[in-house]
Amino acid sequence: MGGNFKNGKDMDVQWNTFVQTMDEKSYREIYSHYYRYLSFIGFKKNFSPARIKDCINDLFLYLWENGYKLGAVRNHHNYIVTGFLRKLFRTESLDSHNTVELEEELFDLPITPSVEMQVIQKDIQSDIKRIVKRFVKELPVRQRQMIYQKFYIGLSYQEISKANNVSINTVYSTIYTALDKLRKLIGKEQLAVLSMVLGAIVILFFFFLKNHS
Amino acid sequence: MDNDDFSKLLQDESFLNYCFSRNKEDVGYWEKWLQENPQHRERVGELKTLAIMLAEEVMLQEEDTAFNSLRKQIVVYENKKAKKTPSATSLWIGIAASFIAFLLFSVYIYLKVNSTENQQLASEIVHGGNKATLSLPDGRTIKLNEIHGGIILHDEHIVYDDGSTIAADIGRSHGHNDREKLMLTLTTPKGGQYQVTLPDGTRVWLNSASSLIYPVSFASQEERRVRLTGEGYFEVTPDKSLPFRVETSKQEIQVVGTRFNVNSYSDEPSEKTTLIEGTVKVTGGNGDKLLKPGQMATIDEGIQVSRADMKSVLSWKEGKFVFDDETLESIMRKIARWYDVEVLYQGANMQEKFGGTVSRYDHVSKVLKALELTEGVRFKIEGRRIIVMK
Numbered sequence: 001m002g003g004n005f006k007n008g009k010d011m012d013v014q015w016n017t018f019v020q021t022m023d024e025k026s027y028r029e030i031y032s033h034y035y036r037y038l039s040f041i042g043f044k045k046n047f048s049p050a051r052i053k054d055c056i057n058d059l060f061l062y063l064w065e066n067g068y069k070l071g072a073v074r075n076h077h078n079y080i081v082t083g084f085l086r087k088l089f090r091t092e093s094l095d096s097h098n099t100v101e102l103e104e105e106l107f108d109l110p111i112t113p114s115v116e117m118q119v120i121q122k123d124i125q126s127d128i129k130r131i132v133k134r135f136v137k138e139l140p141v142r143q144r145q146m147i148y149q150k151f152y153i154g155l156s157y158q159e160i161s162k163a164n165n166v167s168i169n170t171v172y173s174t175i176y177t178a179l180d181k182l183r184k185l186i187g188k189e190q191l192a193v194l195s196m197v198l199g200a201i202v203i204l205f206f207f208f209l210k211n212h213s
Numbered sequence: 214m215d216n217d218d219f220s221k222l223l224q225d226e227s228f229l230n231y232c233f234s235r236n237k238e239d240v241g242y243w244e245k246w247l248q249e250n251p252q253h254r255e256r257v258g259e260l261k262t263l264a265i266m267l268a269e270e271v272m273l274q275e276e277d278t279a280f281n282s283l284r285k286q287i288v289v290y291e292n293k294k295a296k297k298t299p300s301a302t303s304l305w306i307g308i309a310a311s312f313i314a315f316l317l318f319s320v321y322i323y324l325k326v327n328s329t330e331n332q333q334l335a336s337e338i339v340h341g342g343n344k345a346t347l348s349l350p351d352g353r354t355i356k357l358n359e360i361h362g363g364i365i366l367h368d369e370h371i372v373y374d375d376g377s378t379i380a381a382d383i384g385r386s387h388g389h390n391d392r393e394k395l396m397l398t399l400t401t402p403k404g405g406q407y408q409v410t411l412p413d414g415t416r417v418w419l420n421s422a423s424s425l426i427y428p429v430s431f432a433s434q435e436e437r438r439v440r441l442t443g444e445g446y447f448e449v450t451p452d453k454s455l456p457f458r459v460e461t462s463k464q465e466i467q468v469v470g471t472r473f474n475v476n477s478y479s480d481e482p483s484e485k486t487t488l489i490e491g492t493v494k495v496t497g498g499n500g501d502k503l504l505k506p507g508q509m510a511t512i513d514e515g516i517q518v519s520r521a522d523m524k525s526v527l528s529w530k531e532g533k534f535v536f537d538d539e540t541l542e543s544i545m546r547k548i549a550r551w552y553d554v555e556v557l558y559q560g561a562n563m564q565e566k567f568g569g570t571v572s573r574y575d576h577v578s579k580v581l582k583a584l585e586l587t588e589g590v591r592f593k594i595e596g597r598r599i600i601v602m603k
Contacts, residue, residue, distance in 0.1 A: 012523065013472075013489055016531050028280070035276045057283040064287055071532070129266055136270040141278075148275045151268035154235055156226060172224070179223050182267070201222055201260075204253065 015076040022067050031060055038084045043153045048163055049145050055087040135182050143178040232264040338577045341421055341551040344405030349383050350395035363408035400424040404553035413450045420444035420529050421550040444476045446530050464497030464512045474526050483513035487521040535570045552577045554597050561601040565589050
């Protein structure tokens, strides 16, 4: 899957299958694909995570209830994005012109990590992946949401504090707590490679301090 | 070793911007720094890996949690739907309302049909629909209902999509053990299309002027084999122990569990098999090829693989004609099959190319008008015949 989410061409087959046969697998794939993109849009427009999730799920519930009627929809991508934006802004007056403008303002999502993975060594990859997976599964919701916003969506600390309606210090400390937990998990496994990384961080850290103060 | 610093770098906005290539300045800054300090390249690379992995995992988890919440809402909706049974009174009201609506509708249609603008459009040519016939092993031929669009074969009964019976116990009349050798044939005429579900759950959609020959049962066979003429779209149920094979006049396609489209009309210069999902092996021409999703095999004297234009290949199944830089000859053949018309050329250049999208359910004159707009061709309709002119 590439980084270009703008035209929804990737989901043509799934959309057609879903609309004609109400196939659950296709529906799930469409949801996965659009969850990222729509939440990205929602966050960039400064909405809260709860609101964004509700709008996405309301939209998809509507799609599920009315799937069999949607055969006439010519451009499913615009249909979904417009539907989402309408719910988000609580307005019926959003025409396709507005949607195009809104979409063009937004950057493409960064290329999904899987593509970059191929360049990286296999051994490190499987060990770290295992730890990261376990770490994420056990993360409390709040911390996970903020890590999602900082790392995947790419919001600034300022933007996260606004979207979640907390002080910026709360954001700093929540993210710090999560990363600290991750560091401990990795430390426990005593991966030789990462221990070296940790050693080198001292140098990087001081250099960073030196150039940013 | 200062463990504090590990967390600190991953919290740093500019470093994260570098990891995810978010803005030029930060990427530039860190790359320059790495150039000046190449001994740290590997370690920074590993930290970058970590950041990327973390981003992906957290996204998967967020999406999963959100979907589970949606799933609960869907279950509630489905339960509510199941509970809605009409009471006797509301049923009668419903019938009465429908009857009145039907009367009003008939009046409307009567007035519309008699309006002058409609007289011009009136023509015998009608677009295609759900037409097909089914031949049973005992020799009977059943003309399938046009209201339904698909049939299902299971346990030797054939039913329509909604469960209503077409024929039961088709193996019975032969009463011997090799029932598996008994075959059924689903045939669509020009202007027809139909869908069938095979005993293993595999679904096949047939386009116009096509046929599918398939066995009553796949039990105690070494393979699942069907024969296709014309065009069909397949969604094969995966079963590694029992390969699925499609035979056409020029090729044999071997399948494990996939979705693909086969175009094998005898009046087309070559047969084309396009893979959407899964894997197939196509044997034809003078060799065989393994296809990957998005690829198409073209079989005439030989066999060649190329990238497919998925939109135009699957357009028939979605009720559309999508012509992608196609010759007039090829376009007219598709129109002839769907509208069940004859085509005559009077001076038109058959190799001229056209592109565009039009609904299959539009009147044929609308489809032809769309082509005429390019000013490369003109049409005249005479009864069931279309004359193509320069």
